[in-house]
Amino acid sequence: MNAMSPPPALASLSPDDTDWLHVLWETNRRWVAALILAHMPRGAELEDLLQEVAMRLVREGLSLRDPASVKPWLRTVAINVARTSGRRQSVRQRVIAGGAEIDADRTPDRGEAAGPSGDDKEQAGLAMRMALDLPEEYREPLLLKAVRGLSYKQISEILGIPVTTIETRLVRARRMVRDRLEAQAAAARAGGEAPPAARRGEA
Template sequence: MTDGVPTWEEIARDHGRFLYAVAYRLSGNDDEAQDLVQESLIRVRRGLERYEPGSLEGWLARIVTNVFLDEMRRRKRRPTDALPDDPERVLPAAPAADEVYVGLSDDIQAALSALPEEFRVPVVMCDVADQSYEQIAEALGVPVGTVRSRLHRGRKLLREMLSEHAA
């Protein structure tokens, strides 16, 4: 590390789990989470020169969220891109041992994945990446009030889905 700026390897080592957790909660599956982390670290490496020491996890959360949103926009523009060449990849792969989480953790992920993207992103940024409303607003390019209302609606929807399952 020089001048308080970590190297990308240090970021991968010290904040890799954080990046993967945010990526997984946003995307809802391991394959996409891996791609998001990889692309995020490429952007981290290229952007390190412009990084100003401050909230590193805030900066990383913003990068991984942007990578996710870019991918979502790309799919909306070119829906055929979402269809993989390999027909076997249409079906979700069986989870590897590392991906199997017990009980309600799966339910939380399922509920998060079922949330519309506009609610899921602020919920993940707030409750997984621990970002302030201002940071989320800046990352998403929306007013703080919009973050507040989307986050609240997202949590209400989550609560409904989780309580349906629990009942």
């Protein structure tokens, strides 16, 4: 794992201080949200999952003595919370369906189901869907890069991989999104159905 320096506001506080946790949370919660977004099933509520991460931080965060361990810890918790929610949701969906399995992963969330109100919003929604359909190793850095202010270095600290790998994955992620959008546009021009986007986890 790369060494990380705590944010300036954090450096002045002791890890024993509960204010330390608050600064920590406020400094990191946006990328935590993006990471949850990258891993949660589409029917889940981002807000609920963020609250679960926040509660975990309050309960366990004071035991994080080393500031360098904070980001990896938050990442692990965020991914676990998102995946656990996916398992819970899958079970619930199966119960609701009375045994007929429903693919919770494909259920659109509220934001996407709301429908675009304009072309720009529609394009933004399409970009998001394409990003979410990428394999995990490309989806994570692409969504994190879309959180304002995160540099390659910061993303590499969060994901625990070298900056060069982050850059390569971003290039490939964007190429995949571009290719899929072009394929979709070509299919639309031909009057046919758009090819199904690759499912998560498939290269």
